[in-house]
Amino acid sequence: QVQLVESGGGLVQAGGSLTLSCAASKDINSINRMGWYRQAPGKQRELVATMTSGGRTNYADSVKGRFTISRDNAKNTVYLQMNSLKPEDTAVYYCSVSWTVVSDPYWGQGTQVTVSS
Secondary structure, eight states: OOOEEEEOOEEEETTOOEEEEEEESSOOTTOSEEEEEEEOTTSOOEEEEEEETTOOEEEOTTTTTTEEEEEEGGGTEEEEEEOSOOGGGOEEEEEEEESSSSSOOEEOOOEEEEEEO
């Protein structure tokens, strides 16, 4: 069973930065797709950023220019660098990784990000 463990969340003031990490228990060199999603209280889970195996990235309009998704294959870790944080970025952030086109993605347990105004 593959495990994804997120870390790096916390409380930060508006304008600050955080880097989320997602450590996988399986080699990520051959992943098909990875992504970060978030869910704020009372809202549906939404896409934040994704990256394909070929390195193509996609970002929600609300985070473009502020967030960056990346990976370190040697560490089997996926990252989300978040800059210029806003109170509306407050949510539980989840990482998601799929190793093949047909397989269901694996999800982490989530990490809380709270941005104070």
